[in-house]
Amino acid sequence: MNTVLDVRNLQVEFQVGNRPVKAVDNISFRLQRGQTLGIVGESGSGKSVTALATMGLVPPPGRISAGEIWFQSVSDEGEAAEPVNLLSLPETQMQHYRGGEISMIFQEPMSSLNPVYTCGFQLTEAIRLHQDIAQPEARRRAINLLQEVRLLPSDEELEQRVREELSSRSGQPSDRDVREEINRQKHAMLDRYPHELSGGQIQRVMIAMAISCNPSLLIADEPTTALDVTVQATILDLLRELRDRRGMSIIFITHDLGLVAEIADNVAVMYQGKVVEYNSVLEIFSNPQHPYTKGLITCRPTPNRRLRYLPTVADFMEVTRNDRGEMVIREKALDVNQALRANREVSDAELNSRLVQLQTRSPLLSVQNLQVGFPIRGVFGKTDRQVMAVNNVSFDVYPGETLGLVGESGCGKTTLARSLFATGQTDRRAGIV
């Protein structure tokens, strides 16, 4: 097994006022071919900056002040090239690696796609950036990629679907009609604009773009954070499958330990710019060594207990600075179970009596049979029907109550919230019925 990436003593600084702040502080890790490294850590711990440094994209005023990033590519025939220190390359050479050998899915998918261009245009541009091919061939490859990330069904599935659709409309279709309809559906997907796709679909376009150059290393920065758990799982499955089929290595950045457990082989835990623990995923979960890792594992909320105060990693460790200003982390004498007991669970009886107490007052908000519809414009812009985004929803909210609204992507949560905010006149397109 050979090493794809070997990061040694990397340090990235940002000038804040007149003093440098180390966003990444002397970190080292390795990634083997075909493996997944999970990077976890709280917000601001340096995960994205580490990824950007590997891509040669640290934004100014940031700068890489020390370290080496060794990368070893492998040809399509499986020949390993000499490792190169990416930090020693001039920008022109770095461009060959960035988006060619190493690609990245950025943290905010919505802002990574340009809303004024179709997904197909953006995908074919990404393909043509690294491959000297004409537009029709780029579109053909883009369609293959969309099938690979399952935004489009495979050819066999498409054919079956199209045959069923056509025959239900006008009897047995000719092969030519079927071919034309398949072609039309494939191109229609390329011609969609980002706002016509769901969060999960956009993420699939981003993955298609990222793998379009057949990279050896894919860096995915919080690729599923904005998605609901079911869509999250399908994206995770897709990444795993692509990794295994293409022999790619993945750096998977997240603050969600559950996801790391699902996908990573090794894990680097970051805290305030440092890698405080680096081990195999099994060891990290079964035998965490660092107080921060122990805190992270224990603080995960679980649905089967409810605590009066949510424990945070601060309950498990004490951070001080020594004479040289270096961070010193000590495990708090208090053990994990003690910390949980100190947070005391809220019993079911307590919860119920709180609900009864809340409902002694009259509701602050009473929603009855709310329906919110979006008009579907047919030919000539005429509204010919409505889709119901919120369908016959009723509930009360009492003063002091917190009402949780859960449901999968696209089930109407945001439309409902918006319609409460501006009753009668919500989104320009939506009408409250």
Ligand SMILES: Nc1ncnc2c1ncn2[C@@H]1O[C@H](COP(=O)(O)OP(=O)(O)OP(=O)(O)O)[C@@H](O)[C@H]1O
């Ligand atoms: N453009 C910038 N200017 C100044 N400081 C920055 C800049 N970008 C990042 N930093 C600093 O670098 C540190 C690490 O940021 P980074 O974006 O890597 O965090 P992260 O671990 O990815 O967090 P999140 O989980 O919120 O994405 C931050 O604390 C921040 O202070």
Ligand SMILES: [Mg+2]
């Ligand atoms: Mg980040």
